[in-house]
Amino acid sequence: MNGTVTQFAGGQSGSTGDPTLRGTANYALWLYGIFQLQARNLNGGGSVTPIPSNLMPNKIEFIVSGSTPIVSGGTTLTLPSTWAGLGIVFNRNNLPQTSVISEQSYFVWNTITRVFTCFPAATTSELFSINPV
Numbered sequence: 001m002n003g004t005v006t007q008f009a010g011g012q013s014g015s016t017g018d019p020t021l022r023g024t025a026n027y028a029l030w031l032y033g034i035f036q037l038q039a040r041n042l043n044g045g046g047s048v049t050p051i052p053s054n055l056m057p058n059k060i061e062f063i064v065s066g067s068t069p070i071v072s073g074g075t076t077l078t079l080p081s082t083w084a085g086l087g088i089v090f091n092r093n094n095l096p097q098t099s100v101i102s103e104q105s106y107f108v109w110n111t112i113t114r115v116f117t118c119f120p121a122a123t124t125s126e127l128f129s130i131n132p133v
Contacts, residue, residue, distance in 0.1 A: 057082040061129040064122040072124040079114040083132060086111065090118065091129040 057080065062068045070077050090097045090107045097118070098106050108117045116130060 056086075056132050059129060059131040061127075064124055064126045064128060070118070070122045070128060073121050075119060075121050076115060076117045077130075079116055079130070081114065083114050084111065087133045088116065089131045089133055090116075091127075091131070092118070093127050
């Protein structure tokens with residue numbers, strides 16, 4: 001573009017030397033206007049502070065027996081205090097489990113009391129993996 005904008009007032013501009021300058025300037029102002037309106041309509045604020053991975057507890061993984069965190073025939077485990085407030089992903093025999101209680105196999109996790117419960121009861125030789133998220 002070889003021209004310059006000599007005046008801008010209320011959407012009117014005058015250009016010298018380049019007949020496309022007005023259209024380009026109006027298009028740029030239109031684009032800026034879209035973002036200005038979006039920014040004005042933002043609500044609230046704040047942020048989410050990520051938990052550094054070195055502060056996350058290690059997963060609890062075991063093959064069910066009579067001496068594991070959940071014994072054969074058992075359903076519950078109280079996790080350490082470092083698990084409070086966290087979500088979990090529970091895999092049973094390498095299959096992700098749901099927390100929908102109408103399913104055949106599911107789990108319940110209370111993030112405050114840190115009590116984990118699985119249904120049906122654990123059976124010998126099952127692979128359990130409880131992972132913090």
